[in-house]
Amino acid sequence: MTGDGRQPGEEPSSPDPIRVLVVDDHALFRRGLQMVLEQEKDIEVVGEAPDGSEAVTMAVDTAPDIVLMDVRMPRRGGIDATSAIKQAVPSAKIVMLTISDEEGDLYDAIKAGAMGYLLKEISIDEVATAIRAVHGGQSLISPSMASKLLSEFALMIKKADSRPQLPTPRLTDREMEVLRLVAKGLNNRDIAKQLFISENTVKNHIRNILEKLQLHSRMEAVVYAVREKLLEIT
Incomplete structure (x- = not known):
């Protein structure tokens, strides 16, 4: 054997x-x-x-x-x-x-x-x-749609400024770090390297983020975070 x-x-x-x-x-x-x-x-x-x-x-x-x-x-x-x-x-x-x-x-x-x-x-x-x-x-x-998504982000932020702010689920500092890197398009392996943690830990953080925000996907979490002004897209 x-x-x-x-x-x-x-x-x-x-x-x-x-x-x-x-x-x-x-x-x-x-x-x-x-x-x-x-x-x-x-x-x-x-x-x-x-x-x-x-x-x-x-x-x-x-x-x-x-x-x-x-x-x-x-x-x-x-x-x-x-x-x-x-x-x-x-x-x-x-x-x-x-x-x-x-x-x-x-x-x-x-x-x-x-x-x-x-x-x-x-x-x-x-x-x-x-x-x-x-x-x-x-x-x-698709690249041609990426700029449209950023435009949609900007529009959501303007709308958010004009409505009362509701309390949002509290993410830990580490979860916010992970979410920011997800928003930059990094995969789990790259996030793990940048934060000096394991890929399994990254997966756990993302699962916790989705559970707290009651969302289904990484991309939806980024959209939510921008809309609620938890993230800034530059």
């Missing part, structure tokens, strides 16, 4: 593939995306759905790691489906993959719990890279 518990000549076991559910009302696009992703050894497409209603059912049945979700679909849109999936399958991470570059859709998707918002202008080969990044804990936004 080898040092890692394998029998002599036995190949080391590979990690489980990332389980992906593809949701889009265009069958040709779904099929093309599935064909590309099936070429990736570390990704497995566990299902596809043509609308948000079917997506929720399939998410419950297949428990995917990642859901690639269109925004505009018949019967039930992607944003409403995102909220439902986050409630039914909290472990699923949802990435919007859409042609919509409207600020309202971006903000609503983040509020619903999406961890990514990518425009279909990206090459189909880049989708696999995005899946791995979000599965690893990162939040992704």
Whole structure:
């Protein structure tokens, strides 16, 4: 037996593939995306759905790691489906993959719990890279949408100035440090290095932040913190 518990000549076991559910009302696009992703050894497409209603059912049945979700679909849109999936399958991470570059859709998707918002202008080969990044804990936004998100932040701050301030949940100094680094786009590993703590400790802090703020995703926590003036985006 080898040092890692394998029998002599036995190949080391590979990690489980990332389980992906593809949701889009265009069958040709779904099929093309599935064909590309099936070429990736570390990704497995566990299902596809043509609308948000079917997506929720399939998410419950297949428990995917990642859901690639269109925004505009018949019967039930992607944003409403995102909220439902986050409630039914909290472990699923949802990435919007859409042609919509409207600020309202971006903000609503983040509020619903999406961890990514990518425009279909990206090459189909880049989708696999995005899946791995979000599965690893990162939040992704297409570059052309990032400036719109910052504009939305600025608008939220102006609105916050004009309304009475309500008490916000108290975050510890360390949790605020972690949240600021999340807002800068750092992943758990980089946050751990910068703060000289373990990745597991970072995960615990993020879980505590989300529980205190009653939110679902890292990106939503950043939006909330900016709106409540807990963070400043420069």
